[in-house]
Amino acid sequence: MGEVFAGRYELVDPIGRGGVGAVWRAWDHRRRRYVAAKVLLQSDAHSLLRFVREQALRIDHPHVLAPTSWAADDDKVLFTMDLVAGGSLVHLIGDYGPLPPAFVCTLLDQLLAGLAAVHAEDVVHRDVKPANILLEATGTGRPRLRLSDFGIAMRLGEPRLTETNLVVGTPGYLAPEQMMGAEPDFPADLFAVGLVAL
Template identity: 40%
Template sequence: MPDANAREPSDLAKLVGTRLGNYRLERLVGRGRMGAVYLAQDEALLRPTAVKVLAWSAAEARGHDPVKWFLAEARLVARINHPRVVQIYGAARQGDRCYIAMEYVAGASAEALVAECGALPPARATDLLVQAAAALEAAHRCGVVHRDVKPANLLIGPEGSVKLGDFGMALGSAGIRTAHAHLRVGTPYYTAPEIWRGEAATPASDLYSLGATYFQLLTGRPPYPAHDVAAVEQAHLGAAVPDPRELVPGLPAACAALAMRALAKSPRERPASAEALGKEARRVLRELAAAPPPPPEPARAAAPPRATAAPVRTAPRPAAGAATGRTGGRGEGVMTLLATISSLPEVKGAVLGTSAGAFVDTAGEADGEAVAAVMGFMWTALSEAGEQLGLGALGRISLSGATGACVATAEPDGTVLSALVEPAGSLVAVEKVLDDALSRNGA
């Protein structure tokens, strides 16, 4: 659906190569309602930076001062200091150009991920939801309502970490109490019913938008995908909340219930806060990890003797050496541990990766989606437990079930080494390998 507010000024591309303050603009990476975003090089600090240049007319701003609104975005985001929110480095004006310098996220948006891969595995989609809810929790705690939560504004870094960006339509606590809160902004596919009715934006409106985003991550399409804005509006206002299992029959019921609760027509029927939504999503992740694995697919006629499980991570595989994290940053490499553990007869699958999914799967018997669910659970559980892992420390968590067990180690950079073990009683074999590594590292 075209964005009626967006424009593509012919001179935007001409800014490539120019310098604004310390920032040399290298290439245009995106356009939004208020401006164009460039990848730039900070020539003082020698780091890549995202620079957003104002490209919004007074007419598009509906009579409001574009510069004032643009700078308000920078000031609002500067209030929020959280690892799941794109950080602001500064805002300035040079000649007739206003710009905001901000953290550059090397990766793709959730929108691009779904466009490339279709519906995501439930654990992967729910992991993204957990992280996005944490970003909204931080924003709401600072009195900021985003008003344009959607897959395109969830930026996924190379290790799977999510950052919420584009606060161009956001409101602070002062704006919420003014007429600005009643302006109908946002992207139609993800806009809450109360906004369509002309009511003020609230944190509950953001939760609805995040629910619509989660629906799309699970199914590959938004909940109300009509091509006509009026039809989309009427669906948000009056259509029954869609069950994502109608599009993805095998979707776990817990995922469907979570999406539908966030999409409730009444704000009072949605989770009470972003924090509450995040807790529900973490519970769903735990349920996904505890669920029995799906039945194996029928054997193929010409299966290779040793196969790598289907990749569960869309980012490019790291170059040789890039993913060979070390236990606690010194001593024996995690790749060595991976090889040692995968050679144990009890291990049905071993992976090295992050909360985003697997870098390496060393055993053909491991199901890629099951591995993703295990790793999502492990990463969430370690985070929820508040593990503070310093250099030289190796955190470990184990989960035993009726048919098997899994064990994971976590490093400060988020790297997770996870192994699926059958039967559960054989977990001790993997733990002994990890204990030996701890001893050799002096941890």
């Protein structure tokens, strides 16, 4: 039996690690199903504030993987999301190489639909890249994409959690104006989608 968090979430096995958190496959004892649980690893105020901001996003869209619940237990904090079992776009390309154009168009259509829902909530993702594009395991069915990892996302008008001239995001997917320290905006996310499509 793994560690049970807040009397509800049993951490079963690690499935990923990011800048400030580790993602676990966890058993939700209340809902009786597996979920993905992101556990905050760092305890400084800046990381906690960014983590709280991320867990507060509740974007309900079939192509967005947003937090669904959160819990705190002593000095530990986690939030949960649906468990997506198909891997990321990075894994798909690594396993199969360049994808057929029709498949790419299907994925781009879903990615843009998810991103439109994110932008409709005045949220800029700021880190659209293949590693943050997860795929549901559908077997031979139509692919189903989920945009994930809102760790550096922010709502327009929210105070920045980084210094004005500090660049956040993933090199290779940043719009030129973002590399120069411009305020986060929707066109930068779309620029990253274009780079993903390449």
